[in-house]
Structures are given as C-alpha cells and as structure tokens.
Amino acid sequence: MDWLKGLQPSTATLIAAGITFAGTVVLVPLLNWLISWIREKRSQLLVILNWNEVKRNEQLTKVLTDLVTEGLYQKDRAEIDAKLEIVALFRTYFNARSYMHFVVTNQSRRVFSNLTFFDTKNFVDLYQVHDDEVRRTEKNRPVSLGDLQPGRTIDLHVWDSSTVPIYVDDSAQRFKFSADELDHVKMVEPLPPFMRRRYQLGVAKYVTIVFWAVFVMVLLSAFVK
Incomplete structure (x- = not known):
C-alpha cells in the first residue's frame, strides 16, 4: 500500500490495523460461509448403486405355488386370498431380471423429510428398506423412505422383473430421489x-x-x- 507511506506512522498503523480487523471480521466469516455452501452443494445426498443380473426361476415358482396352494381351496375365502397374495409376491421375486442395491447417505447437516424414491420407467416391482418387509411398488407413484437424519444411511433393495435391458446409460435420469430442501443428488455406480x-x-x-x-x-x- 504505497499511499500509506505518506501518512504519519501512528496514522498508518491505525489504518493498517483497521483494514486487518475489517478483513478478519468480514472476509473470514464470508470465506467460511462460501466453503460451507460449496460443501453443501457438492453432494447433499450420496447414492451408491450396485446392479446385479438375476436369473428367472420358474421351477422354484412352481414348487412354492404347489406348496402354498396344496389343499387351499378347502379353506375360507380370506385365507385363500392371503395365500394367493403370498404366491404372487414370490412369483414376482423369482421372475426378477435384476436386483439393485441403493446405499443412500445424507451428507448434509439438514434432515431430509419425506424422502422418496421413484423409477421414472416404472419397471421396479418390489422394494425393501433395510431388512423390513418386502413390498410391491405402485406404478407411477414414488416409494416413501421417511426422514433421513444427517450422516445416516438407508439401504434400499429393489427388484425389477421387466424385459428391458438390465443396465441403463444414465441411472441418475431413471432413478429419482426427492425430499424437502434437497437440492443435489450424486449417484455413483462402483x-x-x-x-x-x-x-x-x-x-x-x-x-x-x-x-x-x-x-x-x-x-x-x-x-x-
């Protein structure tokens, strides 16, 4: 700062101290905020996707169907419907063409409320969160995953029984994750x-x-x- 050379030493010292103080008070918090903002935007939700091709197994489907439905039609209507629903669920599972494992991690400092998963192609038939009950998807409706706390992870298991190719060019375009205050999703396929x-x-x-x-x-x- 050449213009400080023409001032009295005490005045120059005060001005330099004032500039340093202003830089500390204004620039440092601004820089910290900028770094934090960049980290937040970099990848708030990290999704690691692993694909596996699965063989359709008609033989196991038949064995299970025979086992479950043996003597079934001597039962009452409610029990028949319940058994047939089990058969339909396992038939879908054994006919799956692919299995997908999504590891969904909240890397931000926010709680992601109402987190959902949606297959834009509507090919996913079954899903399971962690080791909970295996459920059917509803076509054209997202799957609710609840709330995801900062630093926590959800294991989402998905089965697809469609005849489309197992792998797609852009998984991030096909599979959508949404939540309140969620701006950016990073999907990785190792x-x-x-x-x-x-x-x-x-x-x-x-x-x-x-x-x-x-x-x-x-x-x-x-x-x-």
Whole structure:
C-alpha cells in the first residue's frame, strides 16, 4: 500500500490495523460461509448403486405355488386370498431380471423429510428398506423412505422383473430421489469387487512388465558402453 507511506506512522498503523480487523471480521466469516455452501452443494445426498443380473426361476415358482396352494381351496375365502397374495409376491421375486442395491447417505447437516424414491420407467416391482418387509411398488407413484437424519444411511433393495435391458446409460435420469430442501443428488455406480480386483491385477501385471523391460534396456545400454 504505497499511499500509506505518506501518512504519519501512528496514522498508518491505525489504518493498517483497521483494514486487518475489517478483513478478519468480514472476509473470514464470508470465506467460511462460501466453503460451507460449496460443501453443501457438492453432494447433499450420496447414492451408491450396485446392479446385479438375476436369473428367472420358474421351477422354484412352481414348487412354492404347489406348496402354498396344496389343499387351499378347502379353506375360507380370506385365507385363500392371503395365500394367493403370498404366491404372487414370490412369483414376482423369482421372475426378477435384476436386483439393485441403493446405499443412500445424507451428507448434509439438514434432515431430509419425506424422502422418496421413484423409477421414472416404472419397471421396479418390489422394494425393501433395510431388512423390513418386502413390498410391491405402485406404478407411477414414488416409494416413501421417511426422514433421513444427517450422516445416516438407508439401504434400499429393489427388484425389477421387466424385459428391458438390465443396465441403463444414465441411472441418475431413471432413478429419482426427492425430499424437502434437497437440492443435489450424486449417484455413483462402483465396479463390483471382483471386477475391481481383476483390473488392479491387470494394471499390476503391465507395470511389472514395463519395469523389467526398462531395467533390461538400461542394463544392456550399460554393457554396450
């Protein structure tokens, strides 16, 4: 600050102290607020999605159906309806083409109230939250997941029995998570552990080959000299 050189030492000191104080009082809280805002916007809700293809199993469906319905029509109507509902639920489960596991984590400092999950393609048939009851979805209606506290996680299990391709190009466009005061959702689809290990072993093999090739070349060049 060249303009401070023309002032008296005491005046220059006071002005410099005033500028420092103003910077501490105004800029530091503003910077802290900006960092906090960026962190909030970066990924308030983190969703980790793991896909697995599932084989349709008609044989198990038949075994279960025969087991549940044996002597059923000698029962009263209410018991018949209850048993048939169980058969229908397991038939849907055994006919599933894919299983999806969503790990939903609240990374913000807010409570996300009325959190919901929705498949925009309407292909999801069954869902389960944690280890609770397996339930059917209602077409064109989101699945209620309740409230999600800061730092807490929900395990959402989903089964899809449609004939569409198991994987989609953009999962974040197909699967929607919504909640009060939720602005941003980050969806991640990590490689399965066996695929990750396969790639790691492949990279390690090529690095080893390159290392020994360079070592041999350096050794030969030393002998040539």
